[in-house]
Amino acid sequence: MGETVEGSGVGSGEGMGCSHAHRAWLTAAVAVTLLWWQLLGAEQNTAWIENGGTALQHKSLSCTLDGAAAKWSVEGGVKATPSTLAFQELEGPCRNEAVERVKRIRLLLEKDAGPVLVGGIGDSGTRGVQILLSHLGVDMGYKNHPGIKDTVFFTYDSLVFMNGAPAVPCDRKDLSRVGPHDVYDPILKDLHRISFTREELQDDELWYLGEQLVANITWQMYWQVREDARVDKSLHPSLLFGFKHPRTALLLPFYKPVLGDKFKFIHVLRDGRDVANGSNRQMFQGLCSDYFGRKCKNTLTQRLEFWAAMNLEVHNWGREHLGAGQYLMLRIEDLIEGRAGCVRAVSDLLDLDEVWYSSRVTAKRQGRRL
Ligand SMILES: *[C@@H]1O[C@H](CO)[C@@H](O)[C@H](O)[C@H]1NC(C)=O
Ligand SMILES: *[C@@H]1O[C@H](CO)[C@@H](O)[C@H](O)[C@H]1NC(C)=O
Numbered sequence: 001m002g003e004t005v006e007g008s009g010v011g012s013g014e015g016m017g018c019s020h021a022h023r024a025w026l027t028a029a030v031a032v033t034l035l036w037w038q039l040l041g042a043e044q045n046t047a048w049i050e051n052g053g054t055a056l057q058h059k060s061l062s063c064t065l066d067g068a069a070a071k072w073s074v075e076g077g078v079k080a081t082p083s084t085l086a087f088q089e090l091e092g093p094c095r096n097e098a099v100e101r102v103k104r105i106r107l108l109l110e111k112d113a114g115p116v117l118v119g120g121i122g123d124s125g126t127r128g129v130q131i132l133l134s135h136l137g138v139d140m141g142y143k144n145h146p147g148i149k150d151t152v153f154f155t156y157d158s159l160v161f162m163n164g165a166p167a168v169p170c171d172r173k174d175l176s177r178v179g180p181h182d183v184y185d186p187i188l189k190d191l192h193r194i195s196f197t198r199e200e201l202q203d204d205e206l207w208y209l210g211e212q213l214v215a216n217i218t219w220q221m222y223w224q225v226r227e228d229a230r231v232d233k234s235l236h237p238s239l240l241f242g243f244k245h246p247r248t249a250l251l252l253p254f255y256k257p258v259l260g261d262k263f264k265f266i267h268v269l270r271d272g273r274d275v276a277n278g279s280n281r282q283m284f285q286g287l288c289s290d291y292f293g294r295k296c297k298n299t300l301t302q303r304l305e306f307w308a309a310m311n312l313e314v315h316n317w318g319r320e321h322l323g324a325g326q327y328l329m330l331r332i333e334d335l336i337e338g339r340a341g342c343v344r345a346v347s348d349l350l351d352l353d354e355v356w357y358s359s360r361v362t363a364k365r366q367g368r369r370l
Contacts, residue, residue, distance in 0.1 A: 090170050090204040097168035098208035101215035102258050108222055114262030115218055116242030116350065119249035120314070121307055123280035124270035125332030127155055130244040132335070132346060136360055137236030139225040141243050158245040160224070165216030170205045183210040184250040188290035194250050194310070195317040198257070210254040218259065240350060246283060249314045256321050264349055265322060267314055270332040276303035325349065 116138055118129045134140045141157035164179030175182065186206060187196065198207050225241040248255075248265070255263050277300060288296035288306045296302050318327040328349045334342040347357045 090208070092170040093168050094170035094205050094208040094212070098211040098215070101212055101219070105215040105219050105222075105258065106260070106262075108219065109259065109262040112222070112262065113238065113240060113264070113351070114259050115221055116240065116264045116266065117248040117255070118242065118244035118266045118268060119246050120268035121249075121270075121275055121310060122246040122283040123275050123278045124246070124268045125335070126244040126246055126268045128332060128335060129266055129268050129330065129346075130155060130157060132343070133242060133244075133350075136347060136350065136352060137234060137356065138240040138242050138350065139228050139232070139235050141221065141224060141228075141241070155244060157243040160217050160220050161243055161245050161248070165213050165220075167209055167212060169209065172205060172209075175209070178209045178213045180213065180245075180247055180251060183213060183254070184247065185290070188250075188287060192291055192293040193313060194252070194291075195313055196253055210251065211258050214251060214254045214258045218263075236350075236352070236356065249310075252314070252317055252321075261323070261326055263326070265318060265327050266346070266349070267311075267318055267327065267329045268332055269311060269329060272304050272307040272311075275307050276300055325351075 116133060118126045118133070120126055130140050141160065161180060164177050164182070167175045167178035167182075169175045183206065184194070186203070187201065188194070190203075191200065201207050221241050221243065225235070225239045229235050229239055242264075249267070252265065255265070281298070281303065284296070284303050284306050285298070288302065291306065291310065296306065315329060318329070328345060330342065330346070343361055344357075347361070
């Protein structure tokens, strides 16, 4: 990190990196300041992602917000509430299966970096990061669907995640598969937050189903990249794999106990004013009421509140539970501007070596290696 792109404004001074002082940034951006990002000289200093470049190039929507809406403060947006469920300590098939799957996946990943997850609030630019990662040689899965275009609803790299895993339940007898929403929906309804411990969750069966899900989809992706590598010679030799889905952020408290330090999480953040005014409101519409435990109205202010509270919570969780080598918060505006430090930070997170990095990333205008 810390390189600059030769030329004017963007490259020099503060703001080159993309992973520092985020909490302060986040709080300031949401709560008080409404200074519009300056997209100074972005065109002239673009660290270009070859091939993927066009997709990363879109500019933020312009978005104005009146003062009243902006004065809302992020503090107090995230409240811990005790579970309303009765504690139950379960023995039985759901537990045995979870224990077994966790054991198997940990053994499998012993010499492997594990998956790279890309998440955040929908419409933040996770797709752009997916393209960047593919370009850096990470198998993001979507090549398995040649000719099928990603849709606004999902990208094909997240199919395994969305399809879920075979489930071995205890009491929920009719559950033969478990998908992400089977896990996070009841949790949001009960706890109104996305960071929790097993003890706080209290519903043992749900916990084990979450573990089964995460262990199994990781297992499927691990084998998928090995399959893909036979035909796809652009992949990094250490067979890195990952996927993007904004809602991975909702399953982080399962990823950590199941995979330990064998996963990485890229938290994509886009200016909340753009997200709140954007057309993709799926996450807000689907989750807001459960998340806050009250009826959400589809207004700009409430969408902004949701953006702020959820991003802060994800960020706090990431900082508390994941080390610097495991968690990266990425402002999509930095990436769009092509800040060298930003692409570099992603590469560092993946532990890519210099030769590999410079074979994939070049500075467009100057023809300079970044
Ligand atoms: C939201 O975006 C539209 C354009 O898509 C724009 O006309 C409108 O002014 C924006 N609203 C706010 C509050 O920024
Ligand atoms: C995951 O599920 C697949 C079936 O989809 C199964 O073949 C595999 O053994 C499971 N692996 C683990 C670790 O759960």
